[in-house]
Amino acid sequence: MSYRVVHYINQFFANIGGEEMAHVAPELREGFVGPGMALNQAWKGEAEVVATIVCGDSYFAEHEKDAKAQILEWVKAQKPDLFIAGPAFNAGRYGYACANICAAVQDELGVPVLTGMYQENPGADLKNKVLIVSTANSAAGMRKAAPAMAKLAMKLMKGEPLGASCEDGYMNNGIRVNFFEKERGAKRAVNMLIKKLNDQPFETEYPMPSFDHVAPNKAIKDLSKATIAVCTSGGIVPKGNPDHIESSSASHYGEYCIAGVETLTSDAYETAHGGYDPVYANQNPNRVLPVDVLREFEKEGIIGKLHDYFYTTVGNGTAVASAKGFAMEYAQKLLEAGVHAVIMTST
Amino acid sequence: MVKEIERAGIPVVHMCTVTPISMTVGANRIVPTIAIPHPLGNPALSPEDEKILRRKLVSKALLALTTEVEDQTIFEN
Numbered sequence: 001m002s003y004r005v006v007h008y009i010n011q012f013f014a015n016i017g018g019e020e021m022a023h024v025a026p027e028l029r030e031g032f033v034g035p036g037m038a039l040n041q042a043w044k045g046e047a048e049v050v051a052t053i054v055c056g057d058s059y060f061a062e063h064e065k066d067a068k069a070q071i072l073e074w075v076k077a078q079k080p081d082l083f084i085a086g087p088a089f090n091a092g093r094y095g096y097a098c099a100n101i102c103a104a105v106q107d108e109l110g111v112p113v114l115t116g117m118y119q120e121n122p123g124a125d126l127k128n129k130v131l132i133v134s135t136a137n138s139a140a141g142m143r144k145a146a147p148a149m150a151k152l153a154m155k156l157m158k159g160e161p162l163g164a165s166c167e168d169g170y171m172n173n174g175i176r177v178n179f180f181e182k183e184r185g186a187k188r189a190v191n192m193l194i195k196k197l198n199d200q201p202f203e204t205e206y207p208m209p210s211f212d213h214v215a216p217n218k219a220i221k222d223l224s225k226a227t228i229a230v231c232t233s234g235g236i237v238p239k240g241n242p243d244h245i246e247s248s249s250a251s252h253y254g255e256y257c258i259a260g261v262e263t264l265t266s267d268a269y270e271t272a273h274g275g276y277d278p279v280y281a282n283q284n285p286n287r288v289l290p291v292d293v294l295r296e297f298e299k300e301g302i303i304g305k306l307h308d309y310f311y312t313t314v315g316n317g318t319a320v321a322s323a324k325g326f327a328m329e330y331a332q333k334l335l336e337a338g339v340h341a342v343i344m345t346s347t
Numbered sequence: 348m349v350k351e352i353e354r355a356g357i358p359v360v361h362m363c364t365v366t367p368i369s370m371t372v373g374a375n376r377i378v379p380t381i382a383i384p385h386p387l388g389n390p391a392l393s394p395e396d397e398k399i400l401r402r403k404l405v406s407k408a409l410l411a412l413t414t415e416v417e418d419q420t421i422f423e424n
Contacts, residue, residue: 211350211373213373214354216376221413223412223413226412228412279384281385284397287390287401290405293405303409323348324351326348327352328354331351331354334355335356341360343360343362344352344359345362345363345380346369
């Protein structure tokens with residue numbers, strides 16, 4: 001007996017039509033339709049597409065709840081060993097539909113799922129939730145995508161352990177697996193360095209996160225009228241760290257009033273940061289958060305005002321997402337308070 | 348954090364010692380500082396000289412805030 005597979009595709013791959021037919025409601029067909037044939041061929045009888053669900057991309061996007069309910073009902077009745085969707089390449093609504101219907105089938109019915117799309121498809125946002133094979137950005141990549149998906153699908157149906165994302169061709173889903181490398185780290189690092197020095201291709205074992213960029217804001221025209229706030233990732237807090245900001249992997253930030261504070265004394269302030277030698281900052285916290293100098297500049301009329309509050313956290317192993325969240329929140333407070341510019345210090 | 352402040356529409360200057368990290372995270376106005384555990388100070392100096400050093404650094408940060416930039420800029424001098 002071969003494994004039973006239900007396949008999800010859009011109106012285009014079912015040959016119903018393009019954008020002008022994207023409104024069509026879901027429809028259940030027996031056997032394979034369109035790209036399902038390539039899957040069947042790759043499985044050589046070990047598995048078979050027993051039913052195909054076709055749904056217009058706009059229909060799914062506009063009636064997600066109804067579409068999901070209907071599709072789940074059909075999938076459930078088929079009792080499949082696997083639910084597969086796409087591949088969607090770089091078609092945005094199709095990719096979104098594939099990833100989301102897969103997530104629903106996986107969560108609601110407990111059936112293993114797999115989809116495929118281009119890495120920049122918005123549906124790929126679900127790559128940590130749903131297994132997604134990385135494909136080319138257009139349907140010209142079908143010849144490669146279908147066998148890759150079929151192969152991984154077979155592993156899932158047989159319950160075989162998955163290889164690393166780079167080996168099995170799925171998008172990195174953030175799951176780490178311990179294993180023994182053939183060569184020790186020092187040797188691998190030196191080999192990588194030699195390749196780099198020789199301008200040869202090499203693959204990092206620790207890709208850096210990619211950061212987007214924000215265009216710089218306009219400069220301050222008249223400092224003497226500007227309210228300046230000072231913030232830090234260097235962990236300066238009132239002595240005793242009243243809000244218990246963690247010394248590493250901080251989960252929150254602190255907001256502290258410095259109205260009337262002339263200088264940060266070692267009696268009243270300290271650092272909570274666990275990632276650098278705290279001696280110098282604890283002796284004189286102005287070395288990290290220069291309140292003393294800013295207060296002088298305020299008195300001298302160089303700046304209009306030092307903002308009454310400073311915002312602080314510990315930038316030590318703190319997740320980028322956390323730091324982003326902290327600053328998004330306090331930036332709004334700074335805006336509401338009419339702050340014109342910010343000095344951020346880091347250790 | 349610098350980037351989120353910038354995104355909110357407030358010009359921001361990042362004072363830090365490891366400027367390549369600041370470049371990577373996307374700060375636009377960057378002022379290099381003294382050392383990781385004391386970016387805005389130098390314990391080897393007398394308290395008076397240290398204060399002068401800090402005034403200089405913060406002045407540079409203020410200069411950065413009053414300077415139009417088109418792209419990521421490190422204010423070296």
